[in-house]
Amino acid sequence: MAIKMNLNADMAEGFGAYNIGDDSGILKIIGSANIACGFHAGDPLIMRRVVTEAKQNGVTIGVHPGFDDLWGFGRRRIDMRPDDLECMVAYQIGALQAMAAYSHVKVTHLKPHGALNNMAAENSEYALAIGRAIKAVDSSIIYVALAGSEMEKAGHKLGLRVALEGFCDRQYDDDGNLTSRKIPGSVLKDPAVACKQVIDMVVNNFITSRNGKKIPCKVHSLCVHGDEATGVATARAVREALEKAGVKLVPLTEMTLD
Numbered sequence: 001m002a003i004k005m006n007l008n009a010d011m012a013e014g015f016g017a018y019n020i021g022d023d024s025g026i027l028k029i030i031g032s033a034n035i036a037c038g039f040h041a042g043d044p045l046i047m048r049r050v051v052t053e054a055k056q057n058g059v060t061i062g063v064h065p066g067f068d069d070l071w072g073f074g075r076r077r078i079d080m081r082p083d084d085l086e087c088m089v090a091y092q093i094g095a096l097q098a099m100a101a102y103s104h105v106k107v108t109h110l111k112p113h114g115a116l117n118n119m120a121a122e123n124s125e126y127a128l129a130i131g132r133a134i135k136a137v138d139s140s141i142i143y144v145a146l147a148g149s150e151m152e153k154a155g156h157k158l159g160l161r162v163a164l165e166g167f168c169d170r171q172y173d174d175d176g177n178l179t180s181r182k183i184p185g186s187v188l189k190d191p192a193v194a195c196k197q198v199i200d201m202v203v204n205n206f207i208t209s210r211n212g213k214k215i216p217c218k219v220h221s222l223c224v225h226g227d228e229a230t231g232v233a234t235a236r237a238v239r240e241a242l243e244k245a246g247v248k249l250v251p252l253t254e255m256t257l258d
Helices: 023-027 044-056 082-103 114-122 124-138 150-157 191-202 231-244
Strands: 004-011 032-036 060-064 107-110 142-146 162-167 206-208 214-216 221-225
Touching: 004 023, 004 060, 004 231, 023 044, 023 231, 032 044, 032 107, 044 060, 044 082, 060 082, 082 107, 082 124, 107 124, 114 124, 114 142, 114 150, 124 142, 124 150, 142 150, 150 162, 162 191, 191 206, 191 221, 191 231, 221 231
Parallel strands: 004 032, 004 221, 032 060, 060 107, 107 142, 142 162, 162 221
Antiparallel strands: 206 214
16 A cells, blocks of 8 residues: 655745745645745735735645744744643634635645744644644644654643644654754755655654754655755656655545544
8 A cells, every 4th residue: 555645835925025935836736735824924815815826726624723933934932821822823813714714615734834843743732722822723623743643642641633643845853853943954955865764754664863863753744845856857757756666646635644
């Protein structure tokens, strides 16, 4: 039986007159789109446009919540009370549900953005706050979590469906967390390098850290960053490499999650 895998991308990350990334190009390659909801990026018009295009391409849509940090693109760490964070995430879920209603599609998953994702991977209170927001608004939404993270634990503790995520275009530290973007080389811009990492994750079930440590892993979904200039080329190369390896690319909703 062929291995099934989902390919996702962070999208709709422009704001007003400013476009970031080639959303239309990536939507022709991926199976699931993570839609920015106006806090770190995105606005109602961009959200609605990307949701509409996603439907046209058979791509499922998910919430991509971030800190209220337009200036820093959501990549600056912010200390918050967990209950405040829970409300902030719930608010962003509702925003995407409203835009999704125009296209008569369902919000299927949630994947935190940037610093929120990094902090929730390490901080159980943040991870649980995100999970509680999902459970309160729509418990059928899939919690997309970095494999081996506090988010994975929180999702299972709350009885949510959890999809384990790997990254096509990011380096890893020895503890399995993502290497800080402050470190040169933390973002993989060479599609060939990204493809090797992806095949190792999906077919061989391990990640090689930037220090050469092999970390066992299991992933359901692979992320490519749509805001990177190399995003479309990386996504296309990764898809081709996976298909060549006999992997079947499917929307996140068609993955078997345990």
